[in-house]
Amino acid sequence: MRKFQAKESLVSQFKVHEEKIRYLVAGGWNTVFGYGTFAAMFFFWGDYIHYMAIMIISYIVSVSNAYISYKFFVFKTKGNYLREYLRFYLVYGFAFILNIVLLPVSVEVFKINPLISQAAIVMVTVVFSYLGHKNYSFDVSQDNDVAHKEKLP
Secondary structure (H helix, E strand, C coil), X not given: CHHHHHXXXXXXXXXXXXXXXXXXXXXXXXXXXXXXXXXXXXXXXXXXXXXXXXXXXXXXXXXXXXXXXXXXXXXXXXXXXXXHHHHHHHHHHHHHHHHHHHHHHHHHHCXXXXXXXHHHHHHHHHHXXXXXXXXXXXXXXXXXXXXXXXXXX
């Protein structure tokens, strides 16, 4: 009987946190995809294109891949492709700027190793990005508000 209760409890906990779990799985895939895209582009074009240009190109490809995985696998929204895509980029842009500011401060001011600093910043930006995507990029309540307002006389 206890095994059944434990299994039932585990299933109920999964259902409560299902979206967050899907977000972490998609994030893991997106990390592998992003690094793989950068590495492949660097391998093939590194002798001809500056690594920063490769980083920008791979970032655009990788964020587009992340958008698809979050839209269809994590948040499962319908329609609004362009609006959600642009908002998605805004959230990632803010996270990117946050990273650009926090990394040198933690390394230069607080003298924390760059690898440790980046790991801590990634944890912060993962939480920020999840909340930003859930409440801004893929917020379906805004669609309902707009649809409701359009129906009013």
